[in-house]
Amino acid sequence: MAKTRLVHQFGMGTSIRSLDYTQACDRAIRDALWHNSLNVADAFDFPRDAMLIDVELGVQQPEQVDTQALLGIFPYGSPQISVTKGGLDIDKPDGSGTCVIANAAVIVSFDMEPNHD
Numbered sequence: 001m002a003k004t005r006l007v008h009q010f011g012m013g014t015s016i017r018s019l020d021y022t023q024a025c026d027r028a029i030r031d032a033l034w035h036n037s038l039n040v041a042d043a044f045d046f047p048r049d050a051m052l053i054d055v056e057l058g059v060q061q062p063e064q065v066d067t068q069a070l071l072g073i074f075p076y077g078s079p080q081i082s083v084t085k086g087g088l089d090i091d092k093p094d095g096s097g098t099c100v101i102a103n104a105a106v107i108v109s110f111d112m113e114p115n116h117d
Contacts, residue, residue: 001112001113002111002112002113003109003110003111004109004112005107006044006109006110007040007106008105008106008107009033009035009036009105009107010032010103010104010105010106011028011029011030011031011033011035011103011104012027012028012031012101012103013025013027013028013030013101014099014101014102015027015099015100016099017097019097019098019100020100021059021061021065021102022064022066022070024059024100024101024102025057025065025104026070026073028057028103028104029055029057029070029073029104030073032105032106033073033106038108040108040110041110044110046110048076050077050110050111051076051077051078052077052078052080052108052110053077053078053079053080053108053109054079054080054082054106054109055079055082055106055107056082056084056105057081057082057084057103057104058085058086058087058102058103058104059085059086059102060086061089062083062085065083067081067083077108086103087100087101087102088100088101089101
């Protein structure tokens with residue numbers, strides 16, 4: 001079987017007041033997922049649990065993200081989450097805090113046999 005990418009979804013999320021990188025990532029993932037209604041599993045006659053979901057997150061402080069907390073976002077499939085340096089931290093002009101911006105790429109794949117006739 002070959003892992004075959006079928007869908008790329010992209011999102012952005014923020015934590016405006018609490019400097020919470022996990023919350024910003026949660027919102028970025030949900031932004032990516034809930035802008036689309038895809039029936040990819042049904043289209044290929046796969047069970048939804050067969051979806052291989054790769055999530056790539058970008059934030060300025062990757063070590064601050066609790067990836068285990070993010071797994072619960074996905075109602076089915078097998079999510080794998082990686083976090084790299086990216087996104088933005090923007091200091092508030094009055095010095096009262098920092099706004100966190102996270103970026104997410106959600107890639108859905110299936111193990112599929114190539115069709116060579």
